[in-house]
Structures are given as structure tokens and as C-alpha cells.
Amino acid sequence: MEIFKAENITKRYATHLALDNVSISVRENSIFGLLGPNGAGKTTLIRMITQITAPDSGNLFFHGQKLVPADTEKIGYLPEERGLYKKMEVGEQALYLAQLKGLSRKDAGTKLKYWFEKFEIQNWWKKKVEELSKGMAQKVQFIVTILHEPELLILDEPFSGFDPINANIVKEEILNLKSKGTTIIFSTHNMASVEELCDDIALINQSQKILDGAVSDIRSAYKNNIWEVSYLSQNGSMLQLPAGFDLLATEEDDGKKVARIKIGNHNSNELLSTLIPHVNIVSFKEEIPAMNDIFIQKVNEMNASKKLVNA
Amino acid sequence: MHKIALIIKREYLTRVKKKSFIIMTILGPLLMGALFVVPIWMATQEDEKTDVLVVDESLLFKNSFTDKDNLKFHIVENMSIKEAEKQLDEEFYSAVLYIPQNIINSNGAEIIFKKQPGFNTMMFIEDAIEKELESMKLAEAGIDKKTLAAAKTDVKLRKSKYESGVKESKNTELSMMVGMLGGVLIYFFIFLYGAQVMRGVIEEKSSRIVEVIMSSVKPFQLMMGKIIGIAMVGLTQFLLWIILTTTIVSAAKGLLGVEKNSLPAPVPMEQTLNGQKSPMQSNLQANQVDGDDMGEIWKSVDKINFPLLIGVFIFYFIGGYLLYGALFAAVGAAVDNEADTQQFMLPITIPLVLSFVMAQFVMNNPEGPMAFWLSIIPFTSPIIMMVRLPFGIPYPYTDLWISMALLVIGFIATTWFAAKIYRTGILMYGKKVTYKELWKWIRYH
Numbered sequence: 001m002e003i004f005k006a007e008n009i010t011k012r013y014a015t016h017l018a019l020d021n022v023s024i025s026v027r028e029n030s031i032f033g034l035l036g037p038n039g040a041g042k043t044t045l046i047r048m049i050t051q052i053t054a055p056d057s058g059n060l061f062f063h064g065q066k067l068v069p070a071d072t073e074k075i076g077y078l079p080e081e082r083g084l085y086k087k088m089e090v091g092e093q094a095l096y097l098a099q100l101k102g103l104s105r106k107d108a109g110t111k112l113k114y115w116f117e118k119f120e121i122q123n124w125w126k127k128k129v130e131e132l133s134k135g136m137a138q139k140v141q142f143i144v145t146i147l148h149e150p151e152l153l154i155l156d157e158p159f160s161g162f163d164p165i166n167a168n169i170v171k172e173e174i175l176n177l178k179s180k181g182t183t184i185i186f187s188t189h190n191m192a193s194v195e196e197l198c199d200d201i202a203l204i205n206q207s208q209k210i211l212d213g214a215v216s217d218i219r220s221a222y223k224n225n226i227w228e229v230s231y232l233s234q235n236g237s238m239l240q241l242p243a244g245f246d247l248l249a250t251e252e253d254d255g256k257k258v259a260r261i262k263i264g265n266h267n268s269n270e271l272l273s274t275l276i277p278h279v280n281i282v283s284f285k286e287e288i289p290a291m292n293d294i295f296i297q298k299v300n301e302m303n304a305s306k307k308l309v310n311a
Numbered sequence: 312m313h314k315i316a317l318i319i320k321r322e323y324l325t326r327v328k329k330k331s332f333i334i335m336t337i338l339g340p341l342l343m344g345a346l347f348v349v350p351i352w353m354a355t356q357e358d359e360k361t362d363v364l365v366v367d368e369s370l371l372f373k374n375s376f377t378d379k380d381n382l383k384f385h386i387v388e389n390m391s392i393k394e395a396e397k398q399l400d401e402e403f404y405s406a407v408l409y410i411p412q413n414i415i416n417s418n419g420a421e422i423i424f425k426k427q428p429g430f431n432t433m434m435f436i437e438d439a440i441e442k443e444l445e446s447m448k449l450a451e452a453g454i455d456k457k458t459l460a461a462a463k464t465d466v467k468l469r470k471s472k473y474e475s476g477v478k479e480s481k482n483t484e485l486s487m488m489v490g491m492l493g494g495v496l497i498y499f500f501i502f503l504y505g506a507q508v509m510r511g512v513i514e515e516k517s518s519r520i521v522e523v524i525m526s527s528v529k530p531f532q533l534m535m536g537k538i539i540g541i542a543m544v545g546l547t548q549f550l551l552w553i554i555l556t557t558t559i560v561s562a563a564k565g566l567l568g569v570e571k572n573s574l575p576a577p578v579p580m581e582q583t584l585n586g587q588k589s590p591m592q593s594n595l596q597a598n599q600v601d602g603d604d605m606g607e608i609w610k611s612v613d614k615i616n617f618p619l620l621i622g623v624f625i626f627y628f629i630g631g632y633l634l635y636g637a638l639f640a641a642v643g644a645a646v647d648n649e650a651d652t653q654q655f656m657l658p659i660t661i662p663l664v665l666s667f668v669m670a671q672f673v674m675n676n677p678e679g680p681m682a683f684w685l686s687i688i689p690f691t692s693p694i695i696m697m698v699r700l701p702f703g704i705p706y707p708y709t710d711l712w713i714s715m716a717l718l719v720i721g722f723i724a725t726t727w728f729a730a731k732i733y734r735t736g737i738l739m740y741g742k743k744v745t746y747k748e749l750w751k752w753i754r755y756h
Contacts, residue, residue: 014751050526077526083519088325099317100527
């Protein structure tokens, strides 16, 4: 069951097309990665989910119903450009923002107390935001974002500005929220964290969606049938491979040799059986493409074809 | 609605709690109080001991100068002016008055000083010489002083307004003051608090909190919440000012033992009205007629329809602010920082300053076509109608109703217009916005 769905969204600004017929579907209780180069249209799409802007055409659904203003109370949003009132006290400000999300002042107070204790920042309550460091303010903002226990949480580059320790605390908290049933839309350029956290992704480039699906499916779909073999060879000679196997590269690594072999129409067992008579195999594994590579490959492909069309 | 209330509350409380608000609230009435008290205090303190050495070569002024309070005259007849000037070095005399022999023809005397004596002292001396010369000339022409005094006439024109069978007396001077005061208050309120709206919007935009808030409320709610919240700050401040000023002024009056009649304010008014040259003379006259005049003023104070005036004042005070407040908010949203506001401030400032400048022409002809149009057009009506109102609006107040209705429509229109700019501008960064761009935002649905 999807918690959020966007259908054929198009948005045009005065000078350019920000989103071109984009559809995405976010499964309930999943972490959904919204990926794409800068200026691709991610922020525009996020601003539609948070109802800051509206699409020119297309429909947005929340729990199967058309998205309505009251839904903002069930959605939490951490924008990439963080911001708080600099001259306002941390506690008062958190209470205010929580109340704007529909919490009563009393509820907000109780919940804030819990989070301030959990993050060990109780003594910041009376401080003004301008007295906090950037990382401290980020922490406050993260708490404010999740305080009203949104069903759908949108995090735009949530780890930027955090040191590794705090980034890890935030990551733990994201996983914790997921285990409690929260759905998270996660926008980032950090592909390692996409592989680590996301269940599904959508890749947007030049206003269009060019790829979506489960991370595991995408990665296996982009497998090139390349295997990585590390072996010990006595005579140091090159591997001799029969036709149909393609030796891409060989590297020396700590006395071992590591070869990348593309096996066209064959399967892995056939590769093994050709190798076993000649070398001592240490390890043998299939190369699964990194999200980073897929990202670069897809975006470059599209940009190249656009250039062709334009030329 | 609940969210607008939250926004209003935040805007109000954060501002009212600020140190600058508290300081301004206390300092405002002190300044206002000083405006009333200092001139009175100065007037009572002015005369320091002044000894004037009079070198009278004409020998005509032996008995003309009467000593007054701290002002003493020492008349010498056989001292040369050079010698007299040297006396100044001995610090006993603070001035030397030199009356040349031919004064009766030249009408000129000279006062020599190290430190200039006060204005009143100078006037007193001039007056004394003038009187002496006048009476000499009168005697020469054979006119009796009493005859002249009897011939002197002072005509007072009483103004009455005729309206559907009822005659109503008017005091124009008072109307002018009341209207101008209302207009000035509205003018300052719009500028002071409109600018605060603009700064508040810029603050939200530059601190980037606006995107967080936009994910909870509509831009229009945020804009209106801010405008209303700041209006309430302004009203609070004005109210506190009025209370504190009244307290300080009345306390100061009591302390200085100044009575209402001796306030210096009516004196210059009398002068201009009667068109008389010498302040001393008119001062004397003013003192005589003051009782009468004050009675007259109080009578016409009763005639001014205060409930109507105050009601209308509050309407234009708030209406004018709301009309402009939305525009100030739009300017704030269109720019990234305060330095860029200049180009967009001009169209807002012009009608305000214009109405302020035009106010005096309107006072000259409160029922002319300019007064009519400026008091109807929503951008100028808040100030101009306040100036016009005390002169009376013809029954059944058609002009007033049209003007008020147009102000409400104008407010809705500017808010609608501003909301469009606000909505787009508030999330737009790093772009130098032009009028053309703004126009695009307005047409953008």
C-alpha cells in the first residue's frame, strides 16, 4: 500500500519546465530515495508534497486520497537550507513550530522534553538560536521536524552539517522512526547512504523521472555479468581464457592477483571450471554496480542523447 | 484561523518582549513630554542677570527703559561709544546699547555684546525704543495717545457653518490642529510599523525559516499573521505612549506650577492670526483676550463630534496601515536583504509623502476638488480624510462612506496583489528582481 503517490506531475515556471510528467509512488513504511543532480526538480517535487507549491497538472495522493491542506500536519519536512528564527529562544521556537503542525502547547512541551533529554540538550532551552553552533541548530531543527510524529517524513540532505558522531545518531533515529512505522522520503547526493538506507528510489534528471524501483532490483538489473576473481598464481603468467570470456583488468593486491572478467553468454560455473586447473582461487564474487555508478551512467546517457537531439 | 492566531501571537510577543520596544516605549513619552516641558522650563529660566549700558547720544530716552526682572538698564549720556565698549571687558555689563544722535530720523540703534542677549530682551529693547519714538512723533503731529488707542480696532471673524437649517460655529485653527495631529499619527504609524513588517519578512526569508513555516501554513496566513501581529504591537505602543505622555505632562505641569493659560502654544498662533508684528505687543494683547479665546476654543471643542472623529480616526489608522502593510510585506518578499528594498520603496513612499505635503492645501480649501479626490483615493485617504474631517463632511457623510468603502476595497486589492508577490518571492533567492519580474509573479496564477 502506498502512502504517497504523484501522478503525471507537470510544473512550469516562467522560464523553464521544472517537472515534466513525473510520477512517483512511495510505499508505506519504506525509505524512499529521491535522487538527481542539482536543479533536476527534486526540490520542486518536495515542495508539492509539503504543499508549498502546487502542480500545474497532475494529481497528488496521500493515503489514496487527494492531498489536502490538513495533511500538512501528518507530514514533516526538513529542508536542505536549514533555518530557524535567530533571535528566538530554542524552547519557545520549538513549541511554536510544533503548534503550527497542530500539536497543543502542552503535548508539544511533553514531547520536546523527551527529545531534549534523549539528545542531551536540555540546557539549550533558554538559549537563543544565534548562540548555537551550526551543528547544534541542526539538531534542534531535526527534533522540530519529527516532533509531531509525522506519518511521512521528508528529509533533504539530513546528514549535511553533522559530524560523524551526530550523523550516526541521526541515522539511528531515522531507522528507529522507520521501525515505528514512519515513511521517509530521503533526498541526498550521498549514494552510499542511499544503498545503506533506501528501499526504493526515483532518479530525476532534467525535470523527468529516468529511473525508479527497489534499490536491490535496480542494482541487479544493472549488473554487467562481471565477476571478480582473486587468485594466487605461481608463474605470474597472464590468465588464458577461452573465447567468450573477456578479461577486463588484472591488478596485484598483497601477493594476490585480482581479475575482472566479463562472461558473455556463459555462466559463473563455466568460468570457475576454466580457471580451477590453472590457478588457486582465493575469492570469487559477482560485481554489483554501486548506486553511484548507476546514477552517473543514467544521467550521462540521458544528457548525451539530449545533446544528440538538440544537435 | 487557529494558525493565524499562533502567528499573530508570536509576532506580537517576540516584539513586545524586545528590549528596544521597552526602551522606545519609555523614551517616546519622555521625548514627547520634553517637547511640552522644555519650552516652558526654558521660558521660566531664560533671563539671566543682564545689565545693559545705554549710551544715549540723542538724550531722548532718559525714562524710556524700565528695569524688568533680571534686566537692568544703566543710562549714561556723556560717555563715548568707544569707552562704553571697553566696559564690556570688565564683565559687569553684558551689553552696550548705542543710541545715535539722529535716531529720530534713522530709526536705527545698535546693541553690542560679547554674548548675545535673549530674544525677549532684544524685543523688549526694540519695543521700548519704538514706543518712545512713536509717542514723540505722535506728539509732533498733535495726535493724542488716547485718541489713537480708541481708534485701534481688532476685528474677529466668527466662523459658522450652515447645514440644513442648523448653524454651527467652527474654530478653524483647532480643526486644523486636530486634523493634522490625526494625519501625522497615521503617517508615522504606517511608516514605522510598515517598515517592521518588511523587516520581519526579510528576516524570515534570509534565515530560511520560511520554508519550514510554509510547510505548515499558507503564505497568506503567514503574511496576514505578521501584519496583524505588528499592528497590535503598534497599537500597544501608541496606547502606552498616550498613557505615559499624559502622566508625564500632567505631572510636569503640576511640578512647574504652570497653568493652562500660560502655555506658550497659543501665543504664536495669536500672532499669525492677528497679523501683528511685535510679539511683545501681541503678548500683552493675548494675555488680555486669552480668557475669551480659551472659552471660545473650549466651546468649539464641544462642537467637534468626538465620537465620530475618534471612530473615523481608528478606522483610517488601521485601514491605512493594513493597506500599506501588505505592500511592505510584498517588498520584503521580493528582495534578499534590506539594501535592495530602495527601488520598491519609492512607489509606496510617494503617495504617503504626497498626502502629507498636500495636507496643507487641503486645509486651505477643505471642500475643494483636491480635498475631495485625495480623501477618496485609498492611498491618500487615510491622511487626507483625517485632515478634512474636522472641517465637517456634508451630511449624510456621502464622501466619508465612499472613502471608507474604497479603503476597504483598496486594502483587499493591495493584499491580494501583495500576496501574489509574497507567495512567489518568499522562496526566491539570489535573484535581482525587477518590476517586470514582479508583474510576472502577479499574473502567475
